[in-house]
Amino acid sequence: MADWVFTKLYKDVFADLTVDATEAKELHDKFEAANPPPDKLVSLRAMAFRIGSEFLSTDGNKDTDVAVLRAINAVVHALEKTCMLPKPIKDDSAFNDEALEDLYRQILTDGSVDQEESKELLTFFQSTPPPVSKLVSTRANAFRIGSEMLTEDKAHNVGILRAINVIVHTLEITLFKPKVYVCKVEPPPTMNVSKIGVNASIEKAVQHIWDLDVNRLTPGVDYGEFTHFFWYFILL
Structure with missing residues (x-):
């Protein structure tokens, strides 16, 4: 499923700045149907933040801005729930909610994250991970404090x-892992070389790869005209 589909979906979700049960289910169903590969998850989540930022108020309306954060949190929740699984945690006894909230406040106070803060956060999650039962609230607290x-x-x-x-x-990179990816697009029988010949098989194979690529790449963003010409001459 191409990026523009999610762009439209996100914009529809953010349009009224609320995510009701129907929209939450639609998000889940879209992610499930799209079956994004693991290397697409980061960009889908980042896209939610990028598009959400477009809906922030220009007049300092805090109610609107808080609603934007809640809507983004709902999108991220749907993505994590549908496409990720918690990593096994050996020992979560050292987790401290208050210490993490203090770290969140330290990071969010100036609206930027420097290298030292990023490293400190990573170390915190690695050394004192939250229990699986608190993963949702741990993420939601970042939005709340933000x-x-x-x-x-x-x-x-x-x-x-x-x-x-x-x-x-x-x-996510510390405490989650992508669900086992199973490509749901089966190669068509018409790609069989023995039945349709080498030239036709290559043509159909390239088209099949292109069809798969729409789930990963965005023309003009991830690749440009050079790529098209490159493959054109390779396949001559």
């Missing part, structure tokens, strides 16, 4: 979103 840091300055609030995205990214 909402407390919102101001009337949109540029600052965009920075808050970027910082939350870094927190969520660190949490």
Whole structure:
């Protein structure tokens, strides 16, 4: 499923800045139907933050901005629930909610995440991971605390979103893993070389790869005209 499908879906979700049960199910169903490969999950999550930032108010309306954060959190929740699984955790006894919240506040205060803060957060999740039962609230707390840091300055609030995205990214790469990926697009029988010949088989194989690629890449963003010409001459 191409990126534009998710762009439209996200914009529809953010249009009224609420995610009801119907929209939550639609998000789940879209992610499940799209069956994004593991290397697509980061960009799908980052896209939610990027598009969500477009809906931040320009007049410092905090209710609107808090609603944007809640909507993004709902999208991220649907993505994690549908496409990821918690990693096994050997010992979660050292986890401290208050210490993590203090770290969140330290990171989010200025709306930016420097290298030292990023490393500190990674170390925290690695050395004192939250129990699986608290993964959802651990992520949601980043949004909650981020909402407390919102101001009337949109540029600052965009920075808050970027910082939350870094927190969520660190949490996901440390404590989650993608579900086992099974490609649901079967190669068509018409690609059989013995039946249709080499030339026709190559042509259909390239088309099949292209069909699979739409689930991964965006023309003009991930590759450009050079790629098309490259493959054209290779396949001559």
